[in-house]
Amino acid sequence: MKKYAYFPGCSLEKMASSYHKSALETTEVFDIELQELDDWNCCGATTYFHVDAILAHTLVARNLAMAEKEGLDLVAPCSACYKNAYFTNDYIKNDPDLKEHINFALEEDDLQFNAEIEVFHLIDIFANDVGPDLIKEKVNNPLKGLIIAPYYGCQIVRPRKNGEEVENPQFFEDIISAMGAEPAYFPERLRCCGGSLIMTNRVAALNMVRILLQSAEKNGAHVIATACPLCQVNLECYQEQVNEEFGTDFKLPILYFTQLLGLALGISPKKLGIGIELVSATPVFSKLLPKEAN
């Protein structure tokens, strides 16, 4: 069994509770334990960095230090949490002054951080640790007939972490194929959903969501798979506002990749948190070919 320190982040407590549930259900199938950090704090999303960079890194470092204390690498399911944790870890590794400054503050919580751990996004675990071949082996309910748009969004791939492919990644498509579904051609898959602009610049963000929905629908997707709670909420919960604003008629289900993977692994929809959507996920089930046709 492989074990990771798990940093769910604020969104997964309620708004994205279905991501939390399905992450735990699906990792269990592959004998991976996600041990939630005790008493983790908010990573600050993008907003700490608007106010003070050192404060932002300190707050992120508190979570990293707790993972290090357990001797575990850190996994974050939210793209913004992941990006913050990854870069704070990276900067502290390479900057002794920053490390000293931050450890001076961490003392107050009896913690210290030596940047001796690695940080991963949840989708990294499925793409690399588990890998498409093992996923295929464990799939007992292949999602035949379903066309899934792989929505990477921004911060999983950007900024560039380790010189990896940022313009044409394929790992999401590979995971979808391993589920037995068909990855949709989705040219906007790396385009931003607007992020927190949904609160601070509503019309611009709604238009960004519209472009994504339009591209997925035009290319025949039955559902968009996401790997980030903010992307999911923008695409799903604001879909009706997009329809109001632009006179469109989108009814496109938006699910976490772990929910779709869970279905392929034969886990019940209820255990995967399916049923709390504002845009019904029913079309996903009606597109699936009956089992005997597989």
Place this chain on the structure above:
Amino acid sequence: MALKPSFSDEISNLLYAAHGNPINACIQCGTCSGTCPVANYMDQTPRRLIGMINADLKEDVLDCNTYWFCASCYHCTVRCPADIDIAGVMYAVKRYSIWNKTYSEDLVGPKFSEAFVKTIVRTGRSYEPILAPTYMFHFGPKDFFHEAVTASKMMLKGRIPVLPPRIKRLENFKNMIRKIIPLGESS
């Protein structure tokens, strides 16, 4: 006489931990503006903003909405042929405008950021219902209504917490923050 740093130097100095090249490496090619998904809504495109910073047009830079409309998608950063962390530049100007209170009054971004940080400093976790008033009262009646409908629907599905979450070791957490910046609180 002490040398006063230029505006472009000040912004460069705020680019802490941005590992790209300094902004004066910009060749004004416009790849950032062509890539930016929000450029159509900005007063100035990212390319122009960088040109304006390099030309020390401080007031014009701070007056425009460009940097507060950046969604942090980092597409410009990964494509910049001069290897400038452009999203990092936007963060630097945001910080400058918050510290100096020089942002334009009708922007929601800075108020939202400050409210967000205050919530976290107080409880250790973010909580949407406390944040909502910072931006919702800025909306017109129609948008306010739509936002309220979306929020109620999410609440009915159990997707918005009723009570604000807080971390257990909150006192330690606050003391840790005090070692970095003064909290400006009396309680």
